[in-house]
């Protein structure tokens with residue numbers, strides 16, 4: 001039988017990935033008595049926030065993300081200062097595409113309108129600066145000068161540590177099994193029962209399963225992502241690893257997919273290059289490759305490497321797993337539960353939420369405390385999906 005925790009919390013945050021941890025951090029800053037819960041002992045590598053690196057960039061086609069990034073850069077710098085840890089390395093981020101590509105043009109237009117520091121690089125400039133990346137005739141490149149790498153594991157640790165230093169409580173290794181809505185929400189885990197005025201659900205790829213406990217079915221797809229590392233054909237000689245920026249290929253080859261890469265340092269001598277997509281998988285069965293793979297993601301990256309990075313072996317030497325939780329439009333969900341206004345949902349980060357987590361956490365904490373919202377939340381509302389509401393409760 002679950003033990004009852006006698007304290008009533010102002011807020012409980014369900015899920016201690018980067019989004020829940022940043023939400024808890026902002027709530028603790030606003031002096032709310034906050035509990036952060038996770039099903040696994042922390043840290044863990046079963047969700048979406050593990051691994052050493054993530055891309056940070058302002059280069060987005062949607063201006064609302066670019067707008068949020070100004071404050072994100074500021075909050076990442078604050079976190080570095082508060083934790084005394086370097087969390088960001090500026091490398092630049094290259095957006096690569098075939099000339100005339102609409103997505104690329106929209107990104108460039110948005111960056112120009114917002115006066116984001118950037119450079120359009122000619123074929124000759126690309127060759128000279130980034131000899132490891134050989135573009136094909138007709139390809140174009142735009143550098144987001146302040147793009148770079150976020151140290152993901154370190155960032156997650158820093159936010160959780162600062163949350164605890166502000167008096168926040170973390171209970172890990174406790175899976176939430178039941179949620180009873182009401183003016184006071186009761187949350188029952190595998191070991192305890194808690195009461196709270198407000199609940200924030202940031203359950204990553206488990207969001208679907210947790211929201212089902214509250215009668216809410218959102219159009220979320222969970223994808224298993226193969227995180228691939230590649231080695232040089234002639235180690236240390238091709239110069240690829242020394243001077244590589246982050247890059248994002250937008251529909252290169254005319255194929256409807258994206259390949260991206262980061263100059264990561266987790267495995268000396270290897271470069272991380274992945275496909276921005278994957279095959280559907282249940283997060284609890286991530287490592288059981290039971291179904292037939294619909295998307296040959298690794299071979300797409302191999303093809304990209306053969307054409308664009310011929311200095312690398314076109315076979316990965318390390319492959320790890322991570323999860324995406326995608327919405328149909330790949331925009332986030334940041335909203336109240338449609339029926340229970342003191343339950344707040346942050347979900348569907350669609351493979352691009354890490355860099356934005358400082359502001360996502362701020363927004364979710366504002367939804368929780370009822371403070372004035374810092375951003376227009378229209379793109380993130382649940383009502384855009386036109387789903388029928390079944391109140392199971």
Ligand SMILES: Cc1cc2nc3c(=O)[nH]c(=O)nc-3n(C[C@H](O)[C@H](O)[C@H](O)COP(=O)(O)OP(=O)(O)OC[C@H]3O[C@@H](n4cnc5c(N)ncnc54)[C@H](O)[C@@H]3O)c2cc1C
Pocket residue numbers: 014015016017018019020037038039040046047048049050053054055056174175176177202203204205206207210225226227322323324347349350351352353354355356
């Ligand atoms: C391979 C890969 C590359 C990426 N690259 C980038 C990038 O370059 N730049 C970028 O900005 N973003 C990137 N992202 C996206 C980013 O990492 C995610 O958007 C972000 O980590 C999502 O965090 P989250 O907190 O929503 O989810 P998670 O980190 O999965 O956290 C959810 C937590 O909820 C817990 N939980 C779930 N159910 C329960 C329950 N019932 N009880 C208790 N706890 C529960 C889970 O255990 C988990 O810890 C990438 C993602 C992947 C997978």
Ligand SMILES: O=C(O)[C@@H]1CCCCN1
Pocket residue numbers: 055056057248260276351352353
């Ligand atoms: O959020 C990002 O910047 C990257 C882009 C490529 C795919 C993974 N996420």
